[in-house]
Amino acid sequence: AQRVTQPEKLLSVFKGAPVELKCNYSYSGSPELFWYVQYSRQRLQLLLRHISRESIKGFTADLNKGETSFHLKKPFAQEEDSAMYYCALSGRTGNQFYFGTGTSLTVIP
């Protein structure tokens, strides 16, 4: 069963414009949600997690349990934000992480 859905494979925005990368999940219970990022020629790394409720590099993400969403937002996109972004879910029980298919973000100068 698809647990994490990222509907956009590609997303382009202009520098300075707001950006929102969508993530929806399906999971019974209380999952933990994450955003991972892969910059060009770098390995996948954690960007942020919902339980920390923090802003990293200007990005925030709010867990909406009613809509089962965990969209990633940034009010003003920068060129260095161009990367591949993966939404991920970890269940409260079990030892598995589930990843979405990823969204490739391009910030146009």
Next chain:
Amino acid sequence: NAGVTQTPKFRILKIGQSMTLQCTQDMNHNYMYWYRQDPGMGLKLIYYSVGAGITDKGEVPNGYNVSRSTTEDFPLRLELAAPSQTSVYFCASSYSSKGAGNTIYFGEGSWLTVV
């Protein structure tokens, strides 16, 4: 710390050949994972381990085997390679699967082509 190191980076295999992807981590993490990523698809979990001597199947374990004899190492074995196993393989580790310790650290990936 080197983090998670996996080798080889690139490999071409013939159908029916076998090979082992090596993975080692120097962070003393309990949990280790092997993922594969096919073009346009998300990462799919092949196998994982919660500690030395313990392994378990993920979503797509068929055609693979793993072992975890030490905390540091988690090799992935492909027996009788098939074209369907052409993919990018990622090894990863985390301290735990829950709470503050469940940040996953990834290796750089291994590109495998089966012809």
